[in-house]
Amino acid sequence: MPLVLLKHALGFARPQRQIPASRELKPSYDVVIVGGGGHGLAAAYYLAKDWGITNVAVLEKGWLGGGNTARNTAIVRSNYITPEGVRFYKESMELFETLSQELDFNVMYTKRGHLTLAHTDAAMRTMRWRAEVNKHLGVASEIVGADEVARIEPKLNMSRQVRWPILGALHHPVGATARHDAVAWGYARRAAERGVEIHQETEVTGFDVEGDRITAVQTTRGRVACGQVLQAVAGMSSKVAGMAGVKLPIRTIPLQACVSQPLKPFLDSIIVSGSLHCYIWQSQRGECVMGGAVDPYPLQAPRSTLDFKEGLMAHMLELFPYLADVPLMRQWAGMADMTPDFSPVMGKTSLENHYIDAGWGTWGFKATPVCGKRMAECVATQKVPDILQAFRFDRFKSFDQVGEAGAASVGT
Numbered sequence: 001m002p003l004v005l006l007k008h009a010l011g012f013a014r015p016q017r018q019i020p021a022s023r024e025l026k027p028s029y030d031v032v033i034v035g036g037g038g039h040g041l042a043a044a045y046y047l048a049k050d051w052g053i054t055n056v057a058v059l060e061k062g063w064l065g066g067g068n069t070a071r072n073t074a075i076v077r078s079n080y081i082t083p084e085g086v087r088f089y090k091e092s093m094e095l096f097e098t099l100s101q102e103l104d105f106n107v108m109y110t111k112r113g114h115l116t117l118a119h120t121d122a123a124m125r126t127m128r129w130r131a132e133v134n135k136h137l138g139v140a141s142e143i144v145g146a147d148e149v150a151r152i153e154p155k156l157n158m159s160r161q162v163r164w165p166i167l168g169a170l171h172h173p174v175g176a177t178a179r180h181d182a183v184a185w186g187y188a189r190r191a192a193e194r195g196v197e198i199h200q201e202t203e204v205t206g207f208d209v210e211g212d213r214i215t216a217v218q219t220t221r222g223r224v225a226c227g228q229v230l231q232a233v234a235g236m237s238s239k240v241a242g243m244a245g246v247k248l249p250i251r252t253i254p255l256q257a258c259v260s261q262p263l264k265p266f267l268d269s270i271i272v273s274g275s276l277h278c279y280i281w282q283s284q285r286g287e288c289v290m291g292g293a294v295d296p297y298p299l300q301a302p303r304s305t306l307d308f309k310e311g312l313m314a315h316m317l318e319l320f321p322y323l324a325d326v327p328l329m330r331q332w333a334g335m336a337d338m339t340p341d342f343s344p345v346m347g348k349t350s351l352e353n354h355y356i357d358a359g360w361g362t363w364g365f366k367a368t369p370v371c372g373k374r375m376a377e378c379v380a381t382q383k384v385p386d387i388l389q390a391f392r393f394d395r396f397k398s399f400d401q402v403g404e405a406g407a408a409s410v411g412t
């Protein structure tokens with residue numbers, strides 16, 4: 001049980017201070033972090049905690065965690081397909097395990113188990129491949145047959161009389177969820193306590209670049225000089241990097257999700273089907289949290305569409321026919337920054353003091369702790385840590401891709 005819960009129960013919990021209100025920007029900071037989502041805030045926290053670097057400003061154009069951090073469906077797993085990806089997300093799950101204690105803030109990390117369904121022989125082969133890579137690197141993942149799928153989730157429709165009968169699955173028993181906005185708030189509070197300044201409603205509008213360095217950041221509240229700049233702006237990655245003259249191989253595409261009205265508990269695991277382009281889990285409140293693949297066209301507009309809802313439900317009802325009469329309560333979208341290989345981009349750009357944390361597409365929430373910790377190390381030491389090497393920015397020039405299309409996304 002997280003310590004904070006116990007302390008609340010015994011009446012010893014300290015009052016949770018709000019993040020200090022934005023004051024005037026200082027004329028300069030050692031590090032400016034653009035973007036107050038989970039990633040930017042986690043990097044700020046680890047810069048202060050691990051490296052003692054506190055002359056840091058997080059500049060957020062809206063409110064904390066109001067971007068994709070608040071819009072994602074909170075799934076945390078490490079059952080990827082490349083060794084580089086598996087190692088990286090495994091480290092993130094290890095950090096998630098103790099995050100509530102570390103931040104003294106309950107992020108509601110909940111192990112549910114994760115089933116990626118296979119409906120074809122080809123999908124079974126990919127699941128076996130993933131299971132072998134996972135096990136080799138110490139990640140709990142196993143191929144299970146249809147009988148075992150039915151035992152784990154008895155409410156799934158196992159009929160053979162459907163378009164895509166379930167043949168088996170990749171079972172990842174440690175697959176989990178965490179409360180997404182709590183992750184951002186927890187990092188923000190603890191970073192602010194250590195002296196990091198968090199400025200909401202402060203949009204970065206440009207960079208002053210001299211030679212191969214950014215010397216200052218232009219904002220809607222004035223100009224600040226900077227030692228180093230880390231950008232962690234998810235769906236705005238290409239635009240913000242473009243302000244520094246850096247071109248990214250990223251397309252930005254809406255990703256939608258929705259929740260149903262609350263139901264009595266019926267589903268323990270997270271269920272994903274690549275062939276049916278859909279996933280579902282049941283929240284602590286009883287809502288079915290559901291989503292699918294990215295929209296079929298690049299667009300910078302987080303709006304909900306009827307097309308998505310109709311398509312998603314047609315597929316979802318094949319897995320859970322009895323949900324047909326359950327009303328949807330909310331539907332929303334976020335902007336996914338998609339790389340060609342479905343892996344993120346982390347490390348330095350072509351500028352000397354410009355660091356990038358981008359390309360998180362549909363999969364970056366689970367990486368919040370590891371990315372924050374390792375990007376802080378990268379900025380503090382000015383060296384790219386080994387675990388980030390494979391994800392470096394210049395890999396696209398040498399065609400050194402980290403192909404995660406088979407495991408990063410819910411159908412592409």
Ligand code: FAD
Binds near residue numbers: 036062202233
């Ligand atoms: P954000 O939370 O978007 O933070 C970036 C911040 O930068 C924003 O707050 C924005 O306002 C700010 N910003 C932008 N431009 C500027 C500027 N010029 N100046 C100042 N601030 C600026 N991932 C998973 O691992 N599991 C999932 O289940 C999952 N489900 C998803 C479901 C949906 C519907 C969506 C949209 C995404 C999902 N993701 C999931 C992906 C995940 O949400 C993101 O990869 C992750 O939240 C990225 O975090 P971030 O901190 O980088 O970005």
Ligand code: PYC
Binds near residue numbers: 279
């Ligand atoms: O990365 O596991 C994931 C995920 C599920 C839904 C969206 N992203």
